[in-house]
Amino acid sequence: MRNAQTAQEHGQSILSAAQQRQQAAQSAYDQQLADVQAKQATVDQDQQDLSAAQEQLNAAQSSAGSASSSASTSSSSATSSSASTSGSTSGSSSTSSSASSSTSGSASAGSSATSSSSSASSAATLQQAQAAVRDAQSKQEAAQTAFNQASDDVDAKSTAVDTARQAADQANQKVNTDQNAVKTAQQKVTDLQNASHADVAALQQEVSRLQEKLQNDQQAVTDAQNKLNQAQTGLETAKQAVDNANDDLTKAQQDAKAAQDKLTADQNTAQGKQQAAQSAKEAMEQAKAKLDALKNGTASESDPVAQQAPAKVPAGFAEGMAGYVLGGTNTQGNIDYARKALTDNGFDPDAVNSIGNIGITIGKDGKYEYIFHYKDNFKDDNQKDQDTEVNFDGDKLELTTEQKQEVTSFVANIVNRIRQNIQSQPNGKKYSLGFLKVSPYATQLGEKIVDSAYNHGWNKAIETAKTGSPHNLNGLKEAANQAGVNTQFVGENMSSGLLFRLNDANKRNSLSMAEIKESLYITIMSMIYSDNNGGKPGFGGHTTAFLNDPQEGNNNFNYITKDLKVNQYLAVSFNDNDGSIHFNFISDANATSEVKAKLAQGATTPGVDQQSSASQDDIKSAQDEYNQKKTASDKAEHDAQDSSETVENDQAEVKTASDAVTTAQQKLDSAKKKAQTAQEAVTTKQREVTDAQAKANATQGQVNEKKAALDAAGKSKDDQAKELNQAKADLQTAQQTLAADQKDQKTKQQAAQNVQSALKKAQETLTAKKSALDNAKKELLSAQDQLNQLEGNKLKNSLAMQLFAQSYAKFAAAIPGEISNLSARVEKLQKKLSNDQAALKDSQKVLATKKTELDAANATLVKTTSDTTIADLKAQLQKDQQQLAQDQATLAKYQQAVKDDLAAFARLQPETTGSQTTDQTIGETGENGSEKVTTQGQKVAGTTTVYRPTNGVATTVAFPVATANSSIAHQQAPSVVISHKAQSRLPQTGDSHNLTALLGLGLAGLAASFGLARKRED
Helix, strand or coil: CHHHHHHHHHHHHHHHHHHHHHHHHHHHHHHHHHHHHHHHHHHHHHHHHHHHHHHHHHHHHHHHHHHHHHHHCHHHHHHHCHHHHCCCCCCCCCCCHHHHHHHHCCHHHHHHHHHHHHHHHHHHHHHHHHHHHHHHHHHHHHHHHHHHHHHHHHHHHHHHHHHHHHHHHHHHHHHHHHHHHHHHHHHHHHHHHHHCCCCHHHHHHHHHHHHHHHHHHHHHHHHHHHHHHHHHHHHHHHHHHHHHHHHHHHHHHHHHHHHHHHHHHHHHHHHHHHHHHHHHHHHHHHHHHHHHHHHHCCCCCCCHHHHHCCCCCCCCHHHHHCCCCCCCCCCHHHHHHHHHHHHHCCCCCCCHHHCCCCCCEECCCCCEECCCCCCCCCCCCCHHHHHCEEEEECCEECCCHHHHHHHHHHHHHHHHHHHHHHHHCCCHHHCCCCCEEECHHHHHHHHHHHHHHHCCCCCHHHHHHHHCCCCCHHHHHHHHHHCCCCCCCCEEEEECCCCCCCCCCCEECEEEHHHHHHHHHHHHHHHHHECECCCECECCHHHHHHHCCCCCCCCCCCCCCCCCCCCEEEEEECCCCCCCEEEEEEECCCCCHHHHHHHHCCCECCCCCCCCCCCHHHHHHHHHHHHHHHHHHHHHHHHHHHHHHHHHHHHHHHHHHHHHHHHHHHHHHHHHHHHHHHHHHHHHHHHHHHHHHHHHHHHHHHHHHHHHHHHHHCCCHHHHHHHHHHHHHHHHHHHHHHHHHHHHHHHHHHHHHHHHHHHHHHHHHHHHHHHHHHHHHHHHHHHHHHHHHHHHHHHHCCHHHHHHHHCHHHHHHHHHHHHHHHHHHHHHHHHHHHHHHHHHHHHHHHHHHHHHHHHHHHHHHHHHCCCCHHHHHHHHHHHHHHHHHHHHHHHHHHHHHHHHHHHHHHHHCCCEECCEECCCCCCCCCHHHCCEECCCCCEEEEEEEEEECCCCEEEEEEEECCCCCCCCCCCCCCCCCCCHHHHCCCCCCCCCCHHHHHHHCCHHHHHHHCCCCCCCCC
16 A cells, blocks of 8 residues: 555656646746737737828828818708708708798707707617626626636535545555455464364474485585586686786787887888989989090080980980881881980880870960970979060961070070980991081071961962972972072971970960970970881981981982081071971072071081080099999998898788787687686586575475474464464454455445545536636627727717817818828837837747647646646636636726716716807817916816807817816816727827827718818808
8 A cells, every 4th residue: 555655646746747847838838928919919009000090191181182172061061960950941051140040940059959869869878788788797797606606616526526535545455454464364274274183293204304305405505616616716717818818919919019110110211221222323323424424525514405405315326226217117126215215305205106296276265275294304494484475476476586596596406415415426427417507597597488488378288188298398499599598408397386384374375485495395305206107206207307317318308418518507487377386407508608608607506516525634523423423322222222121021020920919819819718618607507506505495494384383283282272263263353354444445435436426517517607607708798898889979979079070170270280290100100010020020939939848748747647627627717717807807997987988978968058058178289299277277288279159159268188087177168078998999188199080080971970060151
């Protein structure tokens, strides 16, 4: 029972926590909902204010232009009005006052009588509505009383249900306790009855047998424990083996890391020594090249072009060129030598097959595009060349005269150094003869010859298709002979264009002098060493032309001269129409003396003139430098070899250490497996000990049981009988107690069911009373709405409204200024509405979040418990009671308003003296809402002009301030006082929007309902 109570308390705690969370969520939601509703109310009020202000503005604007016409038509409107037609047979406004009076009395008297009749009828209807409100209120109060009584009854019955349930639970617990007592007493009787018939001898024998069995079981426990101890010893040994293996593995890993670190350090050292050996070797080769150059007379230290554009010729040129025949194919020896020459000069022999076929490409915008980048030994570190830009003009370079001469000298320098190197080698002069000269006139002559041969009707594509050659040999010869050269042949190598670098820019309209020179350098080297079929490594016609190969026969016309005394001039031109580069070779053998003189003027032999003869001291110095560099290179090579051997030894040690790590890891894995097996053995032996001990314990229990039976059997029969009788008596007492408690249990359970049924009926009654209360509230609200409508109609048809219509003509004069105020108010209300709508939207977002949290809390609460009917009813009751209090306060408010309206209505009744009516006044705001004071000292809202029907004279009167739920009697005539209910629909005295609100009723509506009173004109 205690456990059940604890569980119940725990469940109640969970339920309470869920309820608290739900209540917190509900509270947060309600607060946010109230905020949303408040903001929604603000927005609604803003919209109503804005709509009212807009309507007032519209009415004022429409009224401004029609005020005079409305005044002129008021008499016809008055004819259709029930107030103005009573007792009148003619609506003409032009009849005299006396005629009108003779027909049916004065117009004011008829209007007064009609107003009195209408007021009496309205008062009767208003009284009926008030009686209906009072009756509905009485019904609502009766329904509320009935609902309160039903609610109290539900509370009382709920308390009774809780009490009955608690009593039933206590009865159930008591019955359970009684049943256990009966069971225990019955077992004791059974045991005593069985013991009284036991055989003492048999029990003694059974005890002896069990004691012997117990000794055996205890020995088994001892044996199992010994085996467990042995297994634990084995486990400790296995664990120690694992630790040792771990230590061995750690040491092996440390040794391996040390070996690897040593290998890495030695590899870095070896790499450094390899680099040092390479550097020493390069220094040695440079010293060797310098020595060879001094010995061969080709030193270039004083030649900047040689440093900028190296042009190497490997040894054995004659053997490499041997076997080549112009127009024929290259032998493998020719190809191998050419590939080596390309490699020595920094080119990739496998990539040069495109040289000569790639040149200038013109982009869509007309600018030249970079399309090729080539690997070579050219050094573009000449700052002057880099900074000097040469523009394009169509397909031509805009070179100055000095730049043309510089470019031609640059080409001649490269070609002459190659010729000199070849000619200095054994049998080299067999393949190259003489050197090229350059001069200003030779450059000018070459440009003129090319222009004459190629820029005046020569179509390179067509002629190439016809003859297989793009060269205009005849044109060149004719142009040269016209210039006085008198030769049979003008040599020419021609390239399709310049080569460019991609890494500078994609599109250019200018080139630097460095780029031009590098392109010329690449073109020359490719023509000499990569002139085989299709631009592949090998020799060709361009090769023999550049070298002036004297082997070529006259039929080929590819040499310039075979006579060393004849001068060979070079001219480089860029003025071809398609952008080709022309390398022209001109001989002065048959030139006129005048032409020879012009050619010789300023002539130089670039690449040869710059060479200086080396002394023996220079050669010895270069030899000593070479020997020193060779010794250093040999030592560096030896050191690098030693480092390589050290690295190999380190690698072997790393492998040995790595193998040791692998072996140690294997031993560790094996030791871990053995330790696992030992652990499993310990677990098994521990289980065997536990089982043996359990068996011994069971046997001990049997021994104790049989000893107890033996002890019981040894008692006297009288004692046995006495104990048995007492046990039976105890059993009977327990059974009687159980029967009584069961009867009480049944009674309390029935009582709980009864009060539960009564509670259900009370809840149904409460629901019915709640419905009746809701209906009574609805009826009260309906009656109140009818009363409010009657109040509004009463005010609408009151004399004050008629007086207002009569005085409208005077108010119209104030409309223009009020329109401006109304426009400003509309704009202000629009801004306020926008701000309040934004605030409402934000609050609604927060409300959605709170709603989600509330739904989650409600779901949790529903899941926790489903028995919430009473709690829900109580919550609803509390909520309804709060609503009732609010409704009662509202009702009291309405009742006070009715009383105030009745008092006002009574004061509005006209006091007649003969045919005269007492003047009525209505309050109006002063200028800009200021208050004024009458001559009697009362605070008034302002003054207005009122037309008095008794004498037809418009006069200015003052009005006191009217406040909610109060009335102020005018000293000379009663004031119009409006209750707070009426004030919610009509403008108040002192309200800054008074005139606007009154205009909002509409000029046309006033004219149709009452007729506009105006001053009569006789």
